[in-house]
Amino acid sequence: MATYTADDDYDFLYKVVLIGDSGVGKSNLLSRFTRNEFSLESKSTIGVEFATRTIHVDDKIVKAQIWDTAGQERYRAITSAYYRGAVGALLVYDVTRHVTFENVERWLKELRDHTDANIVIMLVGNKADLRHLRAVSTEDATAFAEREKTFFMETSALEALNVEDAFTQLLSQIYRVASKKALDVGDDDRSGVPKGQNVNVGSKGDVSEVKKIGCCSS
Amino acid sequence: MSAICLLHSSCVGVVVAAERRKNGGKRRGAGKARRFQIQSNTREQRPGFLKGRSVPGKALLTRSPDPPTSYHRSFSENDAGRNDHLENPLEEEVEDHSSSQKHDNTYAGKLRSSSSGKMMVQQVQNVNIGVRSSDYGRVMKFNKVLSDTTVILDRREAVLRRKRLEYLESVGQFYDLPDSERSDDEINMLRQIAVDCPRTVPDVSFFQQAQVQKSLERILYTWAIRHPASGYVQGINDLVTPFLVIFLSEYLEGGVESWSMSDLSSERISDVEADCYWCLTKLLDGMQDHYTFAQPGIQRLVFKLKELVRRIDEPVARHMEEQGLEFLQFAFRWYNCLLIREILYSIINRLWDTYLAEGDALPDFLVYIYASFLLTWSDELKKLDFQEMVMFLQHLPTQTWADQELEMVLSRAYMWHSMFNNSPNHLAS
Numbered sequence: 337m338a339t340y341t342a343d344d345d346y347d348f349l350y351k352v353v354l355i356g357d358s359g360v361g362k363s364n365l366l367s368r369f370t371r372n373e374f375s376l377e378s379k380s381t382i383g384v385e386f387a388t389r390t391i392h393v394d395d396k397i398v399k400a401q402i403w404d405t406a407g408q409e410r411y412r413a414i415t416s417a418y419y420r421g422a423v424g425a426l427l428v429y430d431v432t433r434h435v436t437f438e439n440v441e442r443w444l445k446e447l448r449d450h451t452d453a454n455i456v457i458m459l460v461g462n463k464a465d466l467r468h469l470r471a472v473s474t475e476d477a478t479a480f481a482e483r484e485k486t487f488f489m490e491t492s493a494l495e496a497l498n499v500e501d502a503f504t505q506l507l508s509q510i511y512r513v514a515s516k517k518a519l520d521v522g523d524d525d526r527s528g529v530p531k532g533q534n535v536n537v538g539s540k541g542d543v544s545e546v547k548k549i550g551c552c553s554s
Numbered sequence: 555m556s557a558i559c560l561l562h563s564s565c566v567g568v569v570v571a572a573e574r575r576k577n578g579g580k581r582r583g584a585g586k587a588r589r590f591q592i593q594s595n596t597r598e599q600r601p602g603f604l605k606g607r608s609v610p611g612k613a614l615l616t617r618s619p620d621p622p623t624s625y626h627r628s629f630s631e632n633d634a635g636r637n638d639h640l641e642n643p644l645e646e647e648v649e650d651h652s653s654s655q656k657h658d659n660t661y662a663g664k665l666r667s668s669s670s671g672k673m674m675v676q677q678v679q680n681v682n683i684g685v686r687s688s689d690y691g692r693v694m695k696f697n698k699v700l701s702d703t704t705v706i707l708d709r710r711e712a713v714l715r716r717k718r719l720e721y722l723e724s725v726g727q728f729y730d731l732p733d734s735e736r737s738d739d740e741i742n743m744l745r746q747i748a749v750d751c752p753r754t755v756p757d758v759s760f761f762q763q764a765q766v767q768k769s770l771e772r773i774l775y776t777w778a779i780r781h782p783a784s785g786y787v788q789g790i791n792d793l794v795t796p797f798l799v800i801f802l803s804e805y806l807e808g809g810v811e812s813w814s815m816s817d818l819s820s821e822r823i824s825d826v827e828a829d830c831y832w833c834l835t836k837l838l839d840g841m842q843d844h845y846t847f848a849q850p851g852i853q854r855l856v857f858k859l860k861e862l863v864r865r866i867d868e869p870v871a872r873h874m875e876e877q878g879l880e881f882l883q884f885a886f887r888w889y890n891c892l893l894i895r896e897i898l899y900s901i902i903n904r905l906w907d908t909y910l911a912e913g914d915a916l917p918d919f920l921v922y923i924y925a926s927f928l929l930t931w932s933d934e935l936k937k938l939d940f941q942e943m944v945m946f947l948q949h950l951p952t953q954t955w956a957d958q959e960l961e962m963v964l965s966r967a968y969m970w971h972s973m974f975n976n977s978p979n980h981l982a983s
Contacts, residue, residue, distance in 0.1 A: 358746060358749050358750070358788065359749035359750075359753075377753075377757055378753065378756070379756060379792075379895065380749075380750050380753050380788045380789070380791075381788075382789050382886065382887040382890050382891055382895070383882075383883075383886035383887050383890065384883065384886075386883070386941075386944045386945065386948065387945070401941070406788060407788075408746055408787065408788045409742075410785070410787045410788070410845070410847070411787075411788070413847065413848035413849070414848070414849060414882070417882075435745075
């Protein structure tokens with residue numbers, strides 16, 4: 337029933353989740369990435385919220401369907417339902433609150449319990465603009481990321497620092513993993529990419545590709 | 555008969571015998587609503603809470619939907635059938651410690667506020683958020699209804715004092731502690747509350763005042779400790795704010811934006827906090843399982859909502875299903891925050907009127923309100939695909955809404971409630 341409007345022109349659709357403790361800035365990272373907006377007056381996220389954005393990776397159009405989750409533990413049962421089918425995750429902590437970094441380990445476990453083993457994870461230290469309040473050193477986080485084999489980046493949703501990069505890197509990596517898997521497995525139905533998450537609509541994308549750049553990569 | 559009018563509309567003021575009757579008052583809002591009555595010195599608040607009760611939802615069942623202005627309306631047989639709630643003697647009201655058997659003597663409770671009616675009428679004009687001229691009419695109506703009976707006010711004051719003291723003691727016992735005396739869970743909870751207080755109604759600057767944040771923190775933390783099954787859950791911070799505004803409007807002049815907590819004595823603030831605490835407690839009494847692990851209460855109601863929508867508007871339900879949209883994806887927040895996130899803060903009081911009036915029956919009634927709310931956009935929804943629908947439902951176009959739009963939602967909810975609630979087979983798929 338869905339009609340294909342310009343918004344539906346993409347080669348790949350990737351489901352990505354944003355997780356991490358309450359108040360680390362997940363929603364603002366999302367709004368910065370999808371709408372280039374930031375709000376100091378944002379409310380807590382209840383359950384899950386959703387936004388999308390389309391970017392280009394190589395010559396392909398990749399659409400990210402991003403689920404922003406509530407940080408409080410009580411919501412874990414609800415939000416973990418949204419992990420299913422996710423091929424990427426941004427695991428966010430707040431560089432000014434050490435406890436949010438300590439909890440990263442639990443979040444990782446949560447992810448690994450509920451998602452495909454191939455999920456691409458990007459550890460994100462947000463609020464990097466608050467330099468005088470920093471409580472988590474870049475070195476510690478880098479070491480942790482290396483140990484856990486995740487990507488890592490420090491961002492500031494407020495200053496729009498690295499936000500674009502963090503998402504783009506994540507999506508590019510997902511694209512690479514997915515392509516590689518597709519190659520490994522071959523062309524049969526069982527391409528390793530989780531079903532329904534990676535939708536190839538083939539040539540549909542070609543026509544509106546230029547238009548897309550205009551509207552989505554500001 | 556007329557008590558029903560109150561039942562669905564008044565719910566003002568301070569919790570009195572709230573906690574004690576935890577197990578009492580089965581179904582219908584009757585028993586509960588009484589506890590939110592007006593105390594004699596809260597009359598100024600009344601309009602804020604009562605405003606907008608102009609479409610008698612139940613009246614729609616027996617009459618064609620009038621333009622929402624009539625205050626002299628008749629009520630349906632349904633209402634008459636509920637008179638059995640109203641016969642208990644006044645005396646039971648306040649000092650009933652035995653909790654369960656005595657319930658629903660709403661009418662008696664309502665009457666307590668009547669003696670102040672005349673003054674009330676003169677004072678309606680000056681209220682907090684968005685007063686409408688129709689409040690005057692409502693107050694007149696209530697005044698008329700109420701003035702027929704005598705009122706016992708003396709005991710209310712005592713109960714109120716006791717509840718306030720109890721709150722104060724709880725704060726001392728649980729909140730005013732060094733972290734070293736708290737468990738890890740308690741520290742986490744306090745931390746979560748501290749993260750959320752600054753994010754509570756952030757678009758109304760009044761809530762950013764340090765003193766307000768502190769009050770919110772105390773209320774929420776005390777509530778959380780005293781409700782260990784759920785503890786604090788994000789969103790509950792929103793739910794306490796309508797009470798805060800209403801109670802403060804008694805002491806602070808002008809609009810909310812111009813209020814300053816520093817104009818109040820610490821004693822006054824403490825009283826207001828206590829009243830908010832008990833009101834929040836009352837509101838959430840029947841909804842504990844909305845906030846316990848995995849939030850089964852909400853999940854159940856979301857399921858019911860889906861069933862009801864399917865029954866009422868099959869094309870929309872089918873479209874949503876075809877698009878893979880799950881009700882949990884949008885309705886979860888509705889139930890968790892009782893719609894406070896979905897409509898303008900300035901009309902929330904009208905919604906709170908209904909919530910409080912429904913009392914124990916509220917959870918079930920929420921299903922009808924939210925079905926009605928959702929289907930406000932039935933036509934729009936049918937044109938949207940999955941993604942557009944999720945986005946649309948996350949940011950519903952209610953910015954221009956006033957009481958009237960909300961009342962349409964509520965009226966329809968009452969109507970559907972009467973049609974379906976006692977005929978569950980209608981809802982079987």
